[in-house]
Amino acid sequence: MTESLHELFPNSEKQNKTKPMKSVSAVASQTYASYLINSLRNSSTLKSVSSVHSRLLKAGGIAGTTTVNHFINGYVRCGSISHAQQVFDEMSEPNVVSWTSLMAGYVDAGQPDRAVLLLRAMPMHGVEPNPFTISTAINACSQLAQVRIGMELHARIESLGMQSDVVASTALVNMYGKANNVDDARKLFDGMAERNLYTWGTMICVYAQNACCNEALCLFKKFSMMMRPNHFILSSIVNACSGLGSFGPGRSVHAAVIRLGHDRNDVIAGGLIDMYAKCGSIDYSRVVFAQISAPTLIPYTSMIVSAARHGLSHLSFSLFDEMLDRGIRPNSITLLGILHACSHSGLSDAGLDFLKSMHRSYGISPGAKHYTCAIDMLGRAGRLEEALGLACRNDFSGHDGLMLWSVLASAARMHGRLDVMAEAGARLAELEPIRDDVAGIYVAMSNAYFSAGEWDGAARVRKEMRRRGVRKVPGCSWIEVKDLVHVFYAGNMATCPRKEELVRLLRELEKKIIEGIGYRSSLSRNVEFDDEGFGEEGIIVGIHSEILAMAFGILSFPKGSKIRIMKNLRMCVECHMVFKLVSKIEGREFVVRDLNRFHHFKDGDCSCGDFW
DNA sequence: GTAGGGTTAG
Secondary structure: OHHHHHHHOOOHHHHOOOOOOOOHHHHHHHHHHHHHHHHHOOOOOHHHHHHHHHHHHHHOOOOOHHHHHHHHHHHHHOOOHHHHHHHHHOOOOOOHHHHHHHHHHHHHOOOHHHHHHHHHHHHHHOOOOOHHHHHHHHHHHHHHOOHHHHHHHHHHHHHOOOOOOHHHHHHHHHHHHHOOOHHHHHHHHHHOOOOOHHHHHHHHHHHHHOOOHHHHHHHHHHHHOOOOOOHHHHHHHHHHHHHHOOHHHHHHHHHHHHHOOOOOOHHHHHHHHHHHHHOOOHHHHHHHHHOOOOOOHHHHHHHHHHHHHOOOHHHHHHHHHHHHHOOOOOOHHHHHHHHHHHHOOOOHHHHHHHHHHHHHHHOOOOOHHHHHHHHHHHHHOOOHHHHHHHHHHOOOOHHHHHHHHHHHHHHHHHOOOHHHHHHHHHHHHHOOOOOHHHHHHHHHHHHHHHHOOOHHHHHHHHHHHHHHOOOOOOOEEEEEEOOEEEEEEOOEOOOOOOHHHHHHHHHHHHHHHHHHHOOOOHHHHHOOOOOOOOOHHHEOOOOOHHHHHHHHHHHHOOOOOOEEEEEOOOOOHHHHHHHHHHHHHOOOOEEEEOOOOEEEEEOOEEOOOOOO
């Protein structure tokens, strides 16, 4: 551009040394080039990016490195890493931004190893990494779960004198968070001299993704006093609220989302759908979904998964059809949601057909999660042989394997198949150290051996539990009344609020159940009151926490309002029966979330159709 | 011009 100016105006430098005059055509072509580059920002499809690219090439405006970098970013944004690489390869002198953009592209494309290779190659081409490069490389390490390389980069940051750089440090906070090392992430965050919007957002996200929901909310409140949250931060905080399983914070965050004008954002809408469903209100999820004018894959998937979780399989199926009709391609999670819906409605044959046709119909091969879901589906339907066969043909290592075999063990226990349980137990023992989220299966297995009188089997499992340091999680339920959460523990009356009234109510309910239906429930079998109305030291032996929460809910809410209860373990058959009966006797509606799903009790029935 | 967000079986 400068050379052509000199040709046109050989004396231009004399006229104006700092601002050379441009010809009308040069100005016009530069304006056209800027216009095209600007339009690139809004191009999100390969077609639109390559169209702008070819128009600019025709106009001859693609000389500078900065301009070419725009195109690398454009191709990366629309997900075409091969085009980005091609543009990069054609550059005579890619600069640090070109290298970093391409690296970020590989991280986005799920090829973080290529990004690390690029980082290593840069110095050989005479280009030194800057904090953004390091930040991108650290993200690659987070994705690779290669904390070792990440720590090398941490050291390198210090040797390059970048330790006080906000961009590089923020990436480190993210990396430690992704490696589930929340404490180190927070230490780094606290030690930073400078923090920007990204830094705060990253730390809040680290908390949200590591199930530290209260910490996330706490930091968010602190942050909100200083800065205005953007859509990234709102999205993280909505997720943190899903984890709390209580309405209060979720609703105020939803209000903030609307106030700040982000309610049309798809990712946030998906998060809100998920949050309301996890807090027990599929109705609110449906309201959020209905307000989206043209839902994309994200809200559709969130809604399909949420409906399945609440046992509304027909809603999941109809949304799936609607989505396909609109030309939206499902992803592997959408398909998992559909399998889940089949599983929780007892449609095992339909589910199996779906599993088999996934690749043919949608181009997505079933993975560990799909097989586990199908094994669970067959197992709960009593088709243990088929479930075992599927498990053996699709064995996985690591956490995936743990999930798969624990699901089978759980089904075997439910159907009293100690042989299948022994097989699953043996497979579990071969796998990596187990995590808390599947620890419960050992307790269940041991109990199953006990009730079958197989003392050797029980002892074996107990030994394995000790070897692996598995602890039994105490059962608890909680209920939210006027923004206050009340927690109840199995068998423990001592800390119950309004305990005298609670005991009176439980006795009345018990009487009504026996008189009206002739059913001797867990209430009468396990609850032994003394003269004061309490068991020994205020403990009612054996009463499950959700029953206590149910009684408290009846006392706290007027007739006609839904009573929502959360539980940290699965509901047992006895309690499930009691909820059904009480919903009829008292004319009350209950929504109970157990470890895996929701149960809606009304008029003596449950939405799960006793299949869960 | 380069950094971050969602849905995941039991």
